[in-house]
Amino acid sequence: MMLNHIQMRRESKSFTDAAYAILTAAGRFDGPKYMLSGLSGMAFKFAAHRMLLPHSVTAYGQWGTEHSPGIDNLGLYTVYDAGRSRHNSFGSYQQDAVNWVRQSIDSGMGAVYWIPEFGVIHGYDDEAEIFYLQDGSAAGTQVLLYDNFGINFTSFWYCRIFGDQVSIPLEDAVLESLRLALYDWETPYKTLPDQEIASGRLAYQYVIKALKQGDYDAGGAGYLLASYLYSRTEIRDYLQEVQWRLPGLDEVLRLYRELTEITGPEITAVLPALSKGLKLPESQQASLCKVFKQAEALEERAMALVLLISGRYPDRKRSLVPRWGAHTAR
Amino acid sequence: MSASILSSVQFRAESLSFTDALYGVLVAKGWFSLPKPMLAGMTGACFRFSVHRQLHADSATAYNWMAEHLVACDLIGVIASQWGGYNFTPTFPLYQRQAVRDIKSSIDRGTAAVLWKDRFVIVNGYHEAKQLFYYLDGRSAAVQELSFGELGLNQTPYCYYQVYEHLLETDVLQVIKESYMQAVFRAETPDIMLPGTDYACGLSAYDAILNALQSGNYDAAGAYETISVYAAAKRDAAQYTRYAAGYWPASQEVAGHYAELAVLYEKILDTAEMNSTPGALSEPCSSFIDLFHAARAAETAAIRSIRTLLHEPIANRFHDVGLR
The missing domain is CATH 3.90.70.10 (Cysteine proteinases)
Structure with missing residues (x-):
């Protein structure tokens, strides 16, 4: 069984790329990728390791609780499982997951799977006991043995499928996406008790400090900056599209437009060196830091406006104490 | 049909x-x-302790069900x-x-x-x-x-x-040891789902309880409910750790502290404050508050004795006692 119409392309965060490939192929999402990235809140996620290691880009929290609210905002039913592959129960959850991924493919929907990074399972072969897998690069389809499902060089596994859908009015979804953005902006640490990785506002501090001290991983910094620029451009394009849905959003758009205008050329200029693993010369470093400080101030203003917009509408979800969500990994 | x-x-x-x-x-x-207190202990449930700062009735159920209940099952296979x-x-x-x-x-x-x-x-x-x-x-x-x-x-x-x-098959002794590690985690780590301004977790829950009782800023029915539920949890913890010492004689001292803790909670349940108005806590006098001071000391000693007992496996988890 193979879903041939799924074609993942690496452009945005890998989770977004994978979800977009699956949902557009299944007719569950219609529109450009930046709309999915914006509505799901994925575009706003910004995390940085102190050393700007490459996993900064995917270390934006506990994936289950990070991704579910975003998928929920698309009106979709979703199920995921994840954990540490060293735990005794892994084998059992692994077998269950192999089954529900196969069923999902039978129903015409691929699965998001941590390779790493996130990729798409888009087919299986029960005789050979293998899944077919895409990572979004040009490499095409890879093969994954059922027995190796969830086993990778990181210590965790993750898989997510999607189901039925309800329709959510766009105004409501836009408002919720802004609230998801605020949460990311205002939560300094998403992987407590670890404090090596910061989110949102504090992520800017981590980037600026690492650049200033010159104590960073060049390749990781390049990846982080490219991802940052891509996602901020997605936010701009998303807001461009939805600005008239809520009063005051045009001003937020203006700030993100300015942010991409000032960061775009700076980041583009440093990427060639960083991608070769070369640290930046003093002058470029200083200039990049300066621009990042300006970008932080712009995003701070944008989020202050988002907070005002959000405050104009009731928010029942966030006026209650939940019984799920943020937790410490165990 | x-x-x-x-x-x-x-x-x-x-x-x-x-x-x-x-x-x-x-x-x-x-x-x-096994008896129910064994389940309460092996899943770590009886070691969970978080309260609303004004002792609202949701103290006992305001926690991350998704995270806690899945780990609970995982611990017992x-x-x-x-x-x-x-x-x-x-x-x-x-x-x-x-x-x-x-x-x-x-x-x-x-x-x-x-x-x-x-x-x-x-x-x-x-x-x-x-x-x-x-x-x-x-x-x-x-x-x-x-x-x-x-x-x-x-x-x-x-x-x-x-x-x-x-x-899945599990080894009871290993499950007990892990549950003790989780007890330390719960005593020392706030549930990050709960806003710290409104809730307190683990040993710091005692500060919140004492503040609420001393200031009079608490919900009388909620306080009664909160205290009743956690008294049941400490009773489970005492029975669990006593059974556990049968599997693991070295943990005898831990059991002693929890026994003392459960006795204090029984005394709390027997006070006039808990019995003069049905379903509500009456204004506490100083002896009632003293019982909570004593309970804090006993529970702190219990956690310290677990830390001593499991010094090495805890050290191997560095700053993250709860992460198996």
């Missing part, structure tokens, strides 16, 4: 928590055969699946539909399920033609009915259910 009921399932309100429901399900299935979410969101009907399917197929496998129905209850059957579930809540002996369409539509805004799929 007729009713499908798992008639051997029993629900007894003793631990006054999720543990009562889980125990009823697992015992009926033959997946747990039970493979589970679950869902929790608000019952007023646009996607809720999708999850409700799946919940009905999951719980029915669980009953078909001969396994009851746990459901939040403004408290944790056991779903032990369904009637397809009548489109309803049967459940036990431990309050009335008779089974009660809940239509499929009402599932999750609680007075509280929460929907939650958990179903159980397989049992």
Whole structure:
């Protein structure tokens, strides 16, 4: 069984790329990728390791609780499982997951799977006991043995499928996406008790400090900056599209437009060196830091406006104490 | 079509928590055969301690059900699946539909399920033609009915259910040791889901309780409920650690501290403050407050003795005691 119409392309965060490939192929999402990235809140996620290691880009929290609210905002039913592959129960959850991924493919929907990074399972072969897998690069389809499902060089596994859908009015979804953005902006640490990785506002501090001290991983910094620029451009394009849905959003758009205008050329200029693993010369470093400080101030203003917009509408979800969500990994 | 009921399932309100429901399900299935305090301990449930700073009645149930209950099952080798979410969101009907399917197929496998129905209850059957579930809540002996369409539509805004799929082999001694590590984690680490301005967790819950009692800034009915539920938890902890010492003689000292702790909570339950107004805490006098000072000392000593006992495995987890 193979879903041939799924074609993942690496452009945005890998989770977004994978979800977009699956949902557009299944007719569950219609529109450009930046709309999915914006509505799901994925575009706003910004995390940085102190050393700007490459996993900064995917270390934006506990994936289950990070991704579910975003998928929920698309009106979709979703199920995921994840954990540490060293735990005794892994084998059992692994077998269950192999089954529900196969069923999902039978129903015409691929699965998001941590390779790493996130990729798409888009087919299986029960005789050979293998899944077919895409990572979004040009490499095409890879093969994954059922027995190796969830086993990778990181210590965790993750898989997510999607189901039925309800329709959510766009105004409501836009408002919720802004609230998801605020949460990311205002939560300094998403992987407590670890404090090596910061989110949102504090992520800017981590980037600026690492650049200033010159104590960073060049390749990781390049990846982080490219991802940052891509996602901020997605936010701009998303807001461009939805600005008239809520009063005051045009001003937020203006700030993100300015942010991409000032960061775009700076980041583009440093990427060639960083991608070769070369640290930046003093002058470029200083200039990049300066621009990042300006970008932080712009995003701070944008989020202050988002907070005002959000405050104009009731928010029942966030006026209650939940019984799920943020937790410490165990 | 007729009713499908798992008639051997029993629900007894003793631990006054999720543990009562889980125990009823697992015992009926033959997946747990030790006394209930063993389940409360092995899953780490009796070591969980978080309170609302004004001692609201939700103190005992305001915690991360998804995170805690899945770990609870994992510790005892039970493979589970679950869902929790608000019952007023646009996607809720999708999850409700799946919940009905999951719980029915669980009953078909001969396994009851746990459901939040403004408290944790056991779903032990369904009637397809009548489109309803049967459940036990431990309050009335008779089974009660809940239509499929009402599932999750609680007075509280929460929907939650958990179903159980397989049992893995575990080693009781290893489970006990891990539960003690989790006890340390719970004593020292706040539940990050709970806003720290309104809730306090672990040993710092005592500061919140003492502040509330001394300032008079507490909810009388909520305080009564909170204290009653946690007294049950400490009683479970005392019995659990006593049994555990049978498997693991070196843990005798830990058991001693929890025994002392449970005695203090029994004294608290027997005070005039807890008994003069039904279902409410009366204004506490200083001897009542002193009992909480003593309880804090006993529980602090218990955690310290676990840290000593498990010095090496705890050190191997560096700054993250809870991460297995």
